[in-house]
Amino acid sequence: AQSVTQLDSQVPVFEEAPVELRCNYSSSVSVYLFWYVQYPNQGLQLLLKYLSGSTLVKGINGFEAEFNKSQTSFHLRKPSVHISDTAEYFCAVSDRAGTYKYIFGTGTRLKVLA
Amino acid sequence: EPEVTQTPSHQVTQMGQEVILRCVPISNHLYFYWYRQILGQKVEFLVSFYNNEISEKSEIFDDQFSVERPDGSNFTLKIRSTKLEDSAMYFCASSSPGELFFGEGSRLTVL
Numbered sequence: 001a002q003s004v005t006q007l008d009s010q011v012p013v014f015e016e017a018p019v020e021l022r023c024n025y026s027s028s029v030s031v032y033l034f035w036y037v038q039y040p041n042q043g044l045q046l047l048l049k050y051l052s053g054s055t056l057v058k059g060i061n062g063f064e065a066e067f068n069k070s071q072t073s074f075h076l077r078k079p080s081v082h083i084s085d086t087a088e089y090f091c092a093v094s095d096r097a098g099t100y101k102y103i104f105g106t107g108t109r110l111k112v113l114a
Numbered sequence: 115e116p117e118v119t120q121t122p123s124h125q126v127t128q129m130g131q132e133v134i135l136r137c138v139p140i141s142n143h144l145y146f147y148w149y150r151q152i153l154g155q156k157v158e159f160l161v162s163f164y165n166n167e168i169s170e171k172s173e174i175f176d177d178q179f180s181v182e183r184p185d186g187s188n189f190t191l192k193i194r195s196t197k198l199e200d201s202a203m204y205f206c207a208s209s210s211p212g213e214l215f216f217g218e219g220s221r222l223t224v225l
Contacts, residue, residue, distance in 0.1 A: 032213070043218040044157070044205065051213070090157060099162040099170045100145055100211045106156045 002027040002093045006105035013081055014113050021076040021108045023065075023091030033074040034092040034102065035065055044090070050074065061085070086112045116140040120206050120217035128225055130195050135220045137189045137206030146189045147207040147214065148181065150174065157205065163189065196224045 003026045013019045025031060035047040048059025055067040065076045074091060088109050092102040119138045127133050139146050148160040161171040163181055178200075180192045189208075193200055201224045207214040 034213075043203075044216050049213065092157075094214070099164070100209055100214070101147060101159050101162050101170060102149075102157075102207075102214055103159065104157040 002031065002095055002103045004091050004093050004103055004105035006091055006108050008108050009106065010109045010111065012111045012113055015083055016080045018079050019077065019081050019085075019110065021089050021091075021110065023074045023076065023105060025072050025074065025091075025093045027072075027093060027095060030096050032094040032096060033065075033067060034094070035059065035063070035074070035076050036090045036092065036104075037061075038088045038090065038107075040087075047076070047089075081110070081112045083112050083114060085110060116215075118206055118208055118215050118217035120204075120220050122220055123218065124221045124223070126223045126225065127196055129198060133193045133196055133200075133222060135191045135193075135204050135206075135222070137191075137208075137217055138187055139189055139206070139208030140210075140215055141187070143208035143210050143215070145169075145209045145211045146181075146183070147209075148191045149205040149207065149216075151203045151205065151219075152199075153202070160191075160204075193222075196222075198224050200224050 005024045033050040036044045048057045050057050050067045058064045063078050088107045090107045091105040094102045121136045146163040151157045161175045162169045178194050182190050203219045205219045206217045
């Protein structure tokens with residue numbers, strides 16, 4: 001069975017500074033990996049996804065993530081954050097067979113400070 | 115762009131009442147899912163549905179819950195006798211398979 005660990009429950013960062021949100025996964029099979037953003041009282045918005053191919057994945061709003069198979073990680077990065085990036089960020093993993101369900105991490109609350 | 119739609123967006127109910135949450139998946143998708151997010155917590159898998167039957171369910175999905183695809187387009191989640199702890203956002207998703215596409219969610223408040 002897959003699992004996802006988001007080690008940081010909260011990450012405060014000043015505006016225009018870089019940020020990295022960490023995600024590690026565990027799976028015995030090949031996986032798909034995803035990052036979602038959730039603003040208060042809203043649904044899940046897909047930021048980016050790794051299905052196959054290049055391990056560096058670019059997403060919306062200037063975010064990117066790198067799939068590292070040897071370290072079983074999929075960390076999310078942004079070189080310069082804005083106040084509007086304040087939100088909850090969820091990493092998710094899916095196996096490539098079976099029910100294709102996603103398992104979500106516990107989330108990281110990014111708080112961008114002025 | 116095709117999307118998953120969910121109704122209602124918000125439902126308030128009394129404890130012990132039955133609730134049905136509805137979802138219209140993307141039309142050519144074959145796999146369907148329900149997830150739950152209690153306020154301030156993570157998104158939890160409830161159940162997956164394929165070929166008109168449950169393909170997998172979590173420990174959360176007990177006898178109080180049921181799912182149905184009544185007419186080939188809708189996908190419903192029924193909670194038979196709601197409890198206070200059922201208050202949450204419920205997300206429906208569908209896939210073709212592969213990537214899941216999520217609806218905007220139905221917020222259930224149990225009083």
